[in-house]
Amino acid sequence: MKIKRLTVLSATAVALLSLSGAAQAGGPDDHGGHEGRGGLCSNATLKGPYGFTGHGEIIGLIGPDKTVHPYSSTSILDDVALVTFNGAGGFTRTDFGVIGGLPKGGLTTFNPNQNGTYTVNSDCTGTMKIVYTPGGAVPAGVETDLNIVVAADGTLVESVVYRAVTVSGKSGDGMVTCPEFCEQAVQESFEGKKVVVYGFR
Secondary structure, eight states, X not given: OHHHXXXXXXXXXXXXXXXXXXXXXXXXXXXXXXXXSOOSOOGGGXXXXXXXXXXXXXXXXXXXXXXXXXXXXXXXXXXXXXXXXXXXXXXXXXXXXXXTTEEGGGOOSOEEEEEEEEXXXXXXXXXXXXXXXXXXSSOTTOEEEEEEEEEGGGTEEEEEEEEXXXXXXXXXXXXXXXXXXXXXXXXXXXXXXXXXXXTBX
């Protein structure tokens, strides 16, 4: 009798776990914040403050021939930022960075003059676009576009820059100048982790 009862309880537990997994994964009729696409993520997955660290190299300018024309020397970038997502495709950002051993724009404090947009797809991939506005260490019009992956239940964002726009500069060979050709060649990645306050996300 005890064995029969345990078997029934075990079967019930397995069924409940299966249903729980299906609910989390979502199906074709899932409308629980995933825009009906049956995925795990949406713009609402990212909400609140995330601490980002970034590292990489600024290599040169991309010319009209779509090849990289290096600067006379490569600059290493290190950056820390606080990005606050609104859960609906927009964010604000404040950061401090060092390029080639010197603070960005000579500013030794954080630069809050940034905002941007983001998209999170149902498969937890997406994009971020950072735009600098007047008044900060970086000239207005500078833009950084990233491809992102959201992981760890929405608490981790991994990203790589796929496009960077600057407003001035000249390649080491003198063949490419900005303004005119202002897309920068960079090799940069950023990682963001959700800020946890008193144990709550």
